[in-house]
Amino acid sequence: MKTSAKIILTTASLLSLVIAVAHAAVDPTKLPPASKKTGVTFDKDIKPLFEASCTKCHGAEKQKAKLRLDTIPAIMRGGENGKVVEVGNSAKSLIIHAASGLDADTAMPPEGKATPLTAVQLGLVRAWIDQGAK
Numbered sequence: 001m002k003t004s005a006k007i008i009l010t011t012a013s014l015l016s017l018v019i020a021v022a023h024a025a026v027d028p029t030k031l032p033p034a035s036k037k038t039g040v041t042f043d044k045d046i047k048p049l050f051e052a053s054c055t056k057c058h059g060a061e062k063q064k065a066k067l068r069l070d071t072i073p074a075i076m077r078g079g080e081n082g083k084v085v086e087v088g089n090s091a092k093s094l095i096i097h098a099a100s101g102l103d104a105d106t107a108m109p110p111e112g113k114a115t116p117l118t119a120v121q122l123g124l125v126r127a128w129i130d131q132g133a134k
């Protein structure tokens with residue numbers, strides 16, 4: 001093979017590696033498990049958690065990434081990149097991936113800007129989504 005062809009191939013494989021890393025999604029098996037609690041509701045269980053960690057940037061005053069997390073309809077509308085909740089499937093929900101902090105690029109809240117959800121709190125949000133996000 002000619003040297004120039006080798007260089008092109010090496011560059012191409014490096015580029016695809018960079019693209020793969022940039023798109024690295026969260027491995028759902030690494031997420032904290034969903035809580036076993038039944039009858040989880042937004043008003044009772046989830047809203048207080050989001051108020052403590054999220055709504056100063058995703059609420060009435062500010063809507064970072066065009067996302068509001070203070071009412072169910074707003075959460076279902078999602079943000080500038082689309083849906084953040086897959087009802088019934090927390091393992092595939094962007095909001096869970098983001099709040100888990102497993103992917104440094106999408107970790108929420110942004111580091112040092114608010115208190116992250118604990119594993120137990122995240123498990124409760126997972127249970128809420130898995131139970132239909134009522």
Ligand code: HEC
Binds near residue numbers: 065105109
């Ligand atoms: C200090 C402000 C701040 C706080 C607090 C915060 N976020 Fe964010 N959020 C942002 C910003 C800014 C973005 C836009 C992406 C970026 O710049 O990283 C964003 C983007 C997102 C997105 C992606 C939306 C899209 O459509 O791209 C999700 C999901 C999200 N945040 C969820 C949360 C959750 C859940 C919490 C609480 C656990 C939270 N955020 C707390 C500032 C914040």
